[in-house]
Amino acid sequence: MKKVAAKPAKKWTPTKKPLAPERVAAILDGLRKLYPNVVCALTHKNAWQLTVATTLSAQCTDVRVNMVTPELFKTFPNPKALSEASLPAIEEIIRTTGFFRNKAKSIKGAAAMLVKDFGGKVPKTMEELLLLPGVARKTANVVLGSWFGIADGIVVDTHVMRLSQRLELTKETAPVPIERDLVKIIPKDRWIQFSHELIHHGRQVCVARKPRCVECGIEPLCNAKDKTWSSH
Numbered sequence: 001m002k003k004v005a006a007k008p009a010k011k012w013t014p015t016k017k018p019l020a021p022e023r024v025a026a027i028l029d030g031l032r033k034l035y036p037n038v039v040c041a042l043t044h045k046n047a048w049q050l051t052v053a054t055t056l057s058a059q060c061t062d063v064r065v066n067m068v069t070p071e072l073f074k075t076f077p078n079p080k081a082l083s084e085a086s087l088p089a090i091e092e093i094i095r096t097t098g099f100f101r102n103k104a105k106s107i108k109g110a111a112a113m114l115v116k117d118f119g120g121k122v123p124k125t126m127e128e129l130l131l132l133p134g135v136a137r138k139t140a141n142v143v144l145g146s147w148f149g150i151a152d153g154i155v156v157d158t159h160v161m162r163l164s165q166r167l168e169l170t171k172e173t174a175p176v177p178i179e180r181d182l183v184k185i186i187p188k189d190r191w192i193q194f195s196h197e198l199i200h201h202g203r204q205v206c207v208a209r210k211p212r213c214v215e216c217g218i219e220p221l222c223n224a225k226d227k228t229w230s231s232h
Contacts, residue, residue, distance in 0.1 A: 012225045018168035023221065024185050027167060030218040031197040038196045040146040043069060047122035047147045048079055048114070051132070052107050054139040060097040068094055076111075079120050083111035106134025126152045138175060145192035154182045155195035159202025166206065166224035 017023065041062040044050040049069065056065045072093045076082040082090070090104040097103060110132040114120055122143060123129055129140035138157055144150040154160070156175040160182075164170050170181040186194050205212050213219050213229040220231055 015168050015223045019185055027218055027221055028190055028194065030221065031201065034217045035197045035200050038200045047143055049073055050147050051122055051139065051143050054142045055107055055134045056094060056097045056103055059099060064097055068097055079111040079114040082108060083115050109133030110135060124148050124150065151188050151191040154179050154186065154191045157199060159199045160195055162208060163198050163202050163206050167222055
């Protein structure tokens with residue numbers, strides 16, 4: 001039987017114990033059931049390609065990045081080739097990803113550092129990855145988790161930020177403090193998949209402007225202020 005849309009409550013009431021272990025466990029279980037095999041949406045064949053793709057994804061959709069990277073990696077197949085490329089040549093290929101001049105400088109700089117300091121290979125530690133131009137914790141966590149299978153932290157992009165706030169898992173508004181809160185309540189063996197699941201859920205259901213709450217598999221666990229439908 002199809003649900004009939006209900007009006008959201010006029011007065012918002014916060015969840016009594018939003019960080020209760022049983023509630024967090026229920027959210028994790030619900031997300032796992034909804035997205036059992038979800039993986040990183042950025043197309044890549046190695047750690048270097050994932051590093052570049054994630055850098056390009058800032059303020060840009062993964063779909064757009066995936067349209068750009070095939071030509072980029074065909075033209076400049078490895079860090080050495082990209083480090084020797086001219087900025088205008090890189091800029092022309094990645095132009096549609098936005099902020100292309102800064103992104104071109106970042107990926108060219110990262111390529112040069114990999115060649116000079118890391119033998120052309122992407123390092124496997126957070127500390128070393130953060131040395132690369134254009135690489136902050138989000139990109140480093142993506143590379144460590146999605147390619148190397150290393151759970152050093154939780155990827156916090158715009159979707160993770162929005163959903164973790166809606167689910168009352170954090171009151172913070174910036175990526176690093178949000179990640180700090182999440183790693184305290186999410187078991188380490190779920191850090192990698194949790195971010196994939198939350199990102200996918202944010203793209204498909206819990207969208208920014210008008211979340212599709214009536215379609216949400218974890219709606220009974222959510223008490224967000226901006227819900228568009230509520231079963232409780």
